[in-house]
């Protein structure tokens with residue numbers, strides 16, 4: 001190769017890599033809305049485990065992962081399990097960390113993508129679309145997966161997991177947590193997203209973390225984002241929401257900070273497991289803004305040289 005062309009080619013390679021890393025990537029309301037609009041459409045019939053609708057949802061997520069060169073964590077994207085006689089599957093993507101040592105530590109970013117299928121009929125509508133619960137959380141995981149697939153700035157490895165059969169008793173996350181524990185995965189922390197589709201009312205923070213007092217997760221997120229984005233929910237404490245989403249099986253297996261971020265503690269949403277939990281009930285501006293605010297926190301989690309997020313009893 002001609003030397004000048006070689007130098008120019010080298011410069012191009014380096015400048016492109018550099019640009020990607022420093023490029024400002026912002027999640028837009030349309031990004032999250034397009035995911036929710038598909039997953040919570042009547043066509044997917046409420047994404048019940050074992051249904052045709054959830055098969056379509058899984059294919060949708062796999063297609064996005066593939067298009068963005070997010071690798072499957074296992075041989076395929078699907079982590080298969082059975083719910084009685086039904087076939088169920090988590091969808092699990094993976095972005096390897098860039099640091100030779102830290103890449104052996106993992107951050108799991110999760111959300112359940114299943115819902116309850118059909119609900120109590122209201123005005124002729126019986127499809128429980130599950131827009132807030134939990135197409136919303138799924139849209140956050142997909143947005144973050146796309147983000148890191150472009151930035152590639154994570155020193156620790158990241159697993160992006162969309163869980164099935166949450167609505168049947170956290171079965172998908174139980175299955176995956178056990179499987180990862182059995183292969184001795186070095187889990188640093190797990191951040192789960194649930195019902196982030198509507199803003200909290202009358203608070204000076206935007207979302208809460210379940211198990212607030214168990215770890216320094218909220219304090220670290222606020223420090224990493226230089227803001228007061230995460231707070232506490234009394235309702236979440238009263239109803240032990242820490243034990244009611246997919247973070248809990250991970251906590252049980254690994255005993256490290258595994259927590260759910262949510263902006264809905266039932267005090268600000270009337271359509272929990274209701275056929276009116278529909279696409280038009282969510283605030284996409286709020287969702288995109290929340291995800292954008294949390295990005296620096298996730299980025300820092302995947303890059304600190306030491307493990308800074310820990311249980312409060314450590």
Ligand SMILES: [Zn+2]
Pocket residue numbers: 112133134166194195
């Ligand atoms: Zn849920």
